[in-house]
Every structure is written in C-alpha cells, then in structure tokens.
Amino acid sequence: MREPNEWRRIYLKKRRSIIIAAALGIILVVTLTLGAFEFNERPTTTHHRETHSSKITVKQFVKQVAPAAQQEQQKYHIPASITIAQAGIESNWGRSKLAYKYNNLFGIKANSKKNRVRMYTTENINGKNKEVKQYFQVYDSWSASIKSHTYLIVRGTADNHRRFRGVQKAKNYKQAAYELQKNGYATDPDYASKLIYAIQKFDLNKYDKY
16 A cells, blocks of 8 residues: 555646646647747749849949949940949939839840739829729849849830930930930930930940940
8 A cells, every 4th residue: 555645746747747748748839839830931932032122222232233234334335424324313222112123224124924013003094193903024133133124225125126226326425415305215315415425424434335
C-alpha cells in the first residue's frame, strides 16, 4: 500500500506533465496560426515590387539614368540630355509611382494585355488639363524603359514611321526638343520649353556627345 506522501508525489508529477503538454499544445497552435498568417500576407507576385525609392533626388536620378541615355545616343544619335530631361519631367525625376514601382519613366502606354498597369494620367485636351485612366507598360528596369523610348523615337508611330526622325538629325538639344513638340510627342504646348529649361537647370547637356 502506497504512503500518502508517495501518492502526493505521483499526483504532482502527473499534474506537471499535463501542464507541460497543455503549454506545448498552445505553443504549437500559436506557431501554426502565425505561420498561416505570414503565408497569407506574402504577395502573390514579385513582378511589380518596388525597385527604386520614391524619395530619390534629382542628382541621384540623373546619375542612374545618364549611362543608359548616353548608350542610346551612341547607337541612335538621340541627345542624352533630351532622354534624361524627358525621363525626369515625365516621371517627376523618378518619384512618380509609375516610375519607382513599375519602371516606366516616359508614361508609355501599354500595347498589349501583358505587363501593364492602369493608372491616372494628366492629358491636355482642347487646352484643358484632364485626368484620365490609361493602361501603361510595366518594365523590368529603367534601362528597359529608356530603350523603349528610343524605339519610339527611331520607329515613330503607326501612321508615320519617320515622325521623330528630326530628333536624331538635330545638331543640339534645343533643336531636338522643338522637333519633339512639332511632331506631337506630347500634348503639352510648352513641352519643348520645359525640356530646355530642365537641361539648362541641371546641366544635362554635359552628357551629350556629338
């Protein structure tokens, strides 16, 4: 026959086992719950992850895009200063969501249902600025966006493949800017003046090589 003290020891031992088992069960449930929460919170795709900072400075922006702009100038004779200024003005110097998240520097519209995003843009319609929703192309990098811009200048538009040929033949950035405006690159009537102002303000013509 067991002594009272021995029964007490057995009781306490079983009680500790029950408490430990219960505690482990709670930990397991919490772990599984957190694991499920973390899994559900993960993005379903990484294709549209932000690749740049929305707080980038003009100096940082120019430094990042200048090499690609110069490379395109060497191949297709489009002034690097024009490419940089266009990219800066169109993207608020890399700070627009379309630029820092989707790598589209020039507001180029999507031409297919793949790799696109729908966002608001400001268009000058009959002399008035209006916000309209458009589908824009999504790029893997800023360099890819610059190459797409070059393609537009070199290939022109569907109705006129020589539309922007004057930009390639321009002897300086001012002439190139007016060629863009004259041939309808943008709806802004002051587009050429804004490009020239940006080039002069930020000394972008130093990247041109003729």
